[in-house]
Amino acid sequence: MxxxxxxxxxxxxxxxxxxxxxxxxxxxxxxxxxxxxxxxxxxxxxxxxxxxxxxxxxxxxxxxxxxxxxxxxxxxxxxxxxxxxxxxxxxxxxxxxxxxxxxxxxxxxxxxxxxxxxxxxxxxxxxxxxxxxxxLVGPASLLLALAASGLNGQSFAFVGYLPQQPGPRTQRIRELEALALRTAQAQLFIETPYRNAALWPALLEALRGDTRLCVASGLTLPDARIATRTVAQWRREAGSPPGDAPAVFLLGV
The missing domain is CATH 3.40.1010.10 (Tetrapyrrole methylase, N-terminal domain)
Known part of the structure; x- marks a missing residue:
């Protein structure tokens, strides 16, 4: 054999x-x-x-x-x-x-x-x-986004996709925020790119103003964008959703 x-x-x-x-x-x-x-x-x-x-x-x-x-x-x-x-x-x-x-x-x-x-x-x-x-060694978007976010790299959780329906999605966002505030654990999640435009305003509406929110899109590409702001700062910038590029979202303290 x-x-x-x-x-x-x-x-x-x-x-x-x-x-x-x-x-x-x-x-x-x-x-x-x-x-x-x-x-x-x-x-x-x-x-x-x-x-x-x-x-x-x-x-x-x-x-x-x-x-x-x-x-x-x-x-x-x-x-x-x-x-x-x-x-x-x-x-x-x-x-x-x-x-x-x-x-x-x-x-x-x-x-x-x-x-x-x-x-x-x-x-x-x-x-x-x-x-x-x-x-084998190669790019992993979750770790790249976490490292570049400034959020807690010692304790973090990837929670996959959030619910698509507005009510359950808002509830889940607030649950993750409460967990992050209570434990300082960074919360990572993703979305299908064409739903970014719906997720982004939902995040800005549901989260507290002092919660930190990071979006990392186009990682490893020339037009990569990684930015962490408080939700209050994002609101003043009128949101700036990541368009239709694959993105990782992170929230924490």
Whole structure:
């Protein structure tokens, strides 16, 4: 029997969906690109976008096989859309190539897979099967935003998406603010870019004036914007929502 393969967690650049992607080697370490270029079996959110990413990798480091020959397995739609952190999805069949001796790459559309993105079920399955799991170095928007926010990097929580409906959303915003004020723990959350315009005024209306609010958008891109103000200061600046760029929102003291 061949030795089992390794599951590599392969980061992707944060310019997914942007009109002008930046040079890959400016945000991805060469060793990560070299590792990605060697992998011939993949588990991904979307096969089409994964091929586009690997085409960019191949322009820096030659791929071990042509893109058309790579084996790319997509996570099921319900996992892709709703996440797989609850533990109900069994991803072990997706790792059969690793049991046959092939390394597998896990990739999401942007950033680190399994962090604010699907993929945790695949990692969990790898541990259950006794496979080696290796996270590769690359951009992670949550940590970049936290480090640049000035909020508490010693105690923080990522809470995912807020409710879409106005009433539950306002209630959740106030719950997170109360937690941040009581514990000094920074609260991080994200939103689908096209909903930024609705989330931003909801934050300014629901939060106290002295609460600190940070928005970090376009991270690692030339037009990146990271700003932390009190809510009162944001109100005087007439809001300034982050437009339709992917953003991380943080609140704290």
């Amino acid at each position: 061949p030795a089992p393969g390794t599951l590599y967690l392969v980061p992707a650049p944060l310019d997914f969906g942007c009109a002008t992607p930046g040079p890959l080697q400016q945000v991805m370490p060469i060793r990560t690109l070299e590792a990605a270029a060697r992998i011939t079996h993949w588990v991904a959110e979307n096969a089409k976008t994964t091929r586009a990413y690997l085409k960019r990798v191949g322009e820096v480091v030659p791929l071990a096989q042509p893109i058309q020959a790579l084996a790319i397995t997509e996570l099921p739609r319900e996992v892709h859309k709703k996440g797989d952190h609850a533990g109900s999805f069994d991803a072990r069949p997706m790792l059969a190539p690793a049991l046959a001796g092939h390394d597998i790459g896990l990739v999401s559309e942007a950033g680190m897979p399994a962090v604010a993105d699907p993929g945790s079920s695949v990692v969990r399955a790898a541990h259950e099967l006794g496979l080696r799991v290796v996270p």
